[in-house]
Amino acid sequence: MIDSEAVDAQPGVAADKENITRSDPTSNSIAAKTEKSVPPPTLEWGTYPRDATEGEIATLRHVTDRIPLAAWIVILAGAAERATYFGVIAPWQNYMQNPRGATIPGALGLGQSMATNIFNAFFLFSFLTPMAFALLSDIHSGRYKSLIAGLAIYLVGCLLLLLTSLPVALDHGAGVPGLVLAMIFIGLGAGCIRATYFPFLGDQYVQKKPQLLRHKNGEHVIVDGTRTLQLLYNLYYWFTNIAALSTIVTTFLEKEVDFWAAYALCTVCLCVSIVILIVFAERIVKVKPQGNNLPLAIKVGLCATRSGWKLDHTKQAYQTVHHGGTVPWSDKFVDELKRGLMACRVIVSYLIFYLCVNQMFNNLVSQAGQMNLHGVPNDMIQAFSGVACILIGPVIQYLYSFLAKRRIAFGPIARIGVAFVFCGGAMAYAAGVQKLIYNTKPCYDQPRACPASEDGRLPNDINVWVQIPVYFVLAVGEIFGFVTASEYAYSKAPPDMKTIVQALVQLTACVGSALGMALSPVAKDPDVLIMYACIAGVMVLAAALFYWRFEKYDKIDEEMNQMDFQETVESAR
Numbered sequence: 322m323i324d325s326e327a328v329d330a331q332p333g334v335a336a337d338k339e340n341i342t343r344s345d346p347t348s349n350s351i352a353a354k355t356e357k358s359v360p361p362p363t364l365e366w367g368t369y370p371r372d373a374t375e376g377e378i379a380t381l382r383h384v385t386d387r388i389p390l391a392a393w394i395v396i397l398a399g400a401a402e403r404a405t406y407f408g409v410i411a412p413w414q415n416y417m418q419n420p421r422g423a424t425i426p427g428a429l430g431l432g433q434s435m436a437t438n439i440f441n442a443f444f445l446f447s448f449l450t451p452m453a454f455a456l457l458s459d460i461h462s463g464r465y466k467s468l469i470a471g472l473a474i475y476l477v478g479c480l481l482l483l484l485t486s487l488p489v490a491l492d493h494g495a496g497v498p499g500l501v502l503a504m505i506f507i508g509l510g511a512g513c514i515r516a517t518y519f520p521f522l523g524d525q526y527v528q529k530k531p532q533l534l535r536h537k538n539g540e541h542v543i544v545d546g547t548r549t550l551q552l553l554y555n556l557y558y559w560f561t562n563i564a565a566l567s568t569i570v571t572t573f574l575e576k577e578v579d580f581w582a583a584y585a586l587c588t589v590c591l592c593v594s595i596v597i598l599i600v601f602a603e604r605i606v607k608v609k610p611q612g613n614n615l616p617l618a619i620k621v622g623l624c625a626t627r628s629g630w631k632l633d634h635t636k637q638a639y640q641t642v643h644h645g646g647t648v649p650w651s652d653k654f655v656d657e658l659k660r661g662l663m664a665c666r667v668i669v670s671y672l673i674f675y676l677c678v679n680q681m682f683n684n685l686v687s688q689a690g691q692m693n694l695h696g697v698p699n700d701m702i703q704a705f706s707g708v709a710c711i712l713i714g715p716v717i718q719y720l721y722s723f724l725a726k727r728r729i730a731f732g733p734i735a736r737i738g739v740a741f742v743f744c745g746g747a748m749a750y751a752a753g754v755q756k757l758i759y760n761t762k763p764c765y766d767q768p769r770a771c772p773a774s775e776d777g778r779l780p781n782d783i784n785v786w787v788q789i790p791v792y793f794v795l796a797v798g799e800i801f802g803f804v805t806a807s808e809y810a811y812s813k814a815p816p817d818m819k820t821i822v823q824a825l826v827q828l829t830a831c832v833g834s835a836l837g838m839a840l841s842p843v844a845k846d847p848d849v850l851i852m853y854a855c856i857a858g859v860m861v862l863a864a865a866l867f868y869w870r871f872e873k874y875d876k877i878d879e880e881m882n883q884m885d886f887q888e889t890v891e892s893a894r
Contacts, residue, residue: 401564444833454824465598675830734871
């Protein structure tokens with residue numbers, strides 16, 4: 322995840338800081354290739370850094386800025402919270418599906434279909450709640466206070482889960498009601514974090530106008546805020562996947578001790594996240610809420626419906642000429658809203674993507690339980706998704722730098738399209754694994770359910786490690802998909818509606834979970850094979866339709882990113 326092109330070294334990260342000088346007026350050489358459509362920039366003598374001109378932005382090589390300390394603090398706090406989240410949900414399928422005392426660890430004995438349905442209901446609920454917290458954050462409390470409140474609610478849920486998973490509580494029938502209450506509190510807390518965390522992390526890097534710097538070797542480069550934001554979210558995703566390895570610990574605790582031990586560890590991790598954010602509160606950037614612009618945005622939308630359904634027709638000049646009146650919003654607000662709506666259209670397309678990713682938390686766990694585990698907990702296998710992200714993440718970040726050096730476009734729409742294809746491929750492979758299971762004795766298409774399984778003790782004779790490629794292929798899709806969605810939602814949303822747009826990302830995930838609930842009746846043997854195959858086909862088709870519909874957005878991406886700096890760029894020319 323580390324960009325070797327970073328302008329300044331981050332803590333513990335090798336970068337080329339020694340090759341950068343910020344004050345050297347003695348050279349005006351240009352190393353970057355000049356595009357034919359844009360005249361080569363005239364580099365003036367003076368002190369660096371300075372605001373870059375339009376010609377310099379178009380022709381010179383772009384590099385990333387230094388990641389500030391505040392961002393590192395927020396990344397570490399977020400990683401601790403993710404360790405809690407993944408550590409909690411990893412044992413849930415077994416906790417709900419299997420009875421106590423079974424070969425595979427369990428507690429409630431609800432069966433695979435019911436457990437999968439409850440799991441998807443939790444996802445649906447936790448993805449529905451972000452919008453309410455987003456409105457509260459953007460209008461009243463701000464992102465920091467909302468985040469702390471969400472973590473406190475989250476902590477209550479973890480404590481409930483811990484207490485009701487104790488053997489004495491299970492013996493007295495507290496397991497199911499305790500799980501329901503815990504899921505409500507965890508869902509509320511996770512929903513608040515989903516809405517506020519990504520915009521809050523983006524706030525920690527105060528984006529500047531594109532800056533011109535000069536290497537000691539004479540090359541002039543542009544410090545690119547967009548690439549820095551991309552690096553920031555890639556770093557967060559890399560650290561959270563390290564934190565997600567908590568699933569290895571919690572699943573072994575579940576197997577070797579009991580579920581309560583796994584949930585106790587998760588509760589401690591969440592406390593660490595809260596402590597980090599409170600102790601370093603003075604070093605964190607806190608953007609104050611700027612009021613409620615949602616009603617104004619609605620008015621712009623209504624005005625557009627009366628003006629040919631075009632947002633550009635809501636601008637002052639058009640309204641004056643055609644309607645002879647004035648409007649209470651600026652042209653810049655309309656442009657920001659237009660850009661935000663473009664991001665919303667892209668985000669809504671993630672529907673099937675979330676359906677694919679959610680499989681690793683329920684049905685793929687059950688699939689692993691149908692194979693020879695060789696002493697490994699079946700719900701630990703999903704931890705290889707995090708391992709894959711840790712290994713593949715730096716490779717993808719290197720790919721971004723490689724393409725940027727050669728000025729090869731690989732915009733967000735292209736990255737999302739690639740993510741969709743990889744997710745479809747992962748589901749196709751999962752279908753192939755399921756077919757192998759059904760072709761293997763002793764129970765064939767009824768694993769652990771035939772007399773030859775000795776009351777469910779004997780799985781089908783196939784090694785669980787054949788499932789690992791599913792998680793590696795999904796990891797590539799996650800890196801391209803999740804990181805790009807967060808970056809796109811933050812960079813394209815209006816400044817005072819970033820949390821609301823981020824909540825829309827979670828609302829799309831909510832619909833994906835609802836689809837998972839609709840499919841839960843077929844999430845059982847032998848129908849689950851057809852389910853995997855259908856999801857794979859639909860995901861690949863969705864990737865093709867997505868790229869066909871939105872590919873044009875990549876062509877204007879740089880123009881949209883520079884919208885906030887247009888006046889400054891013009892004055893620097």
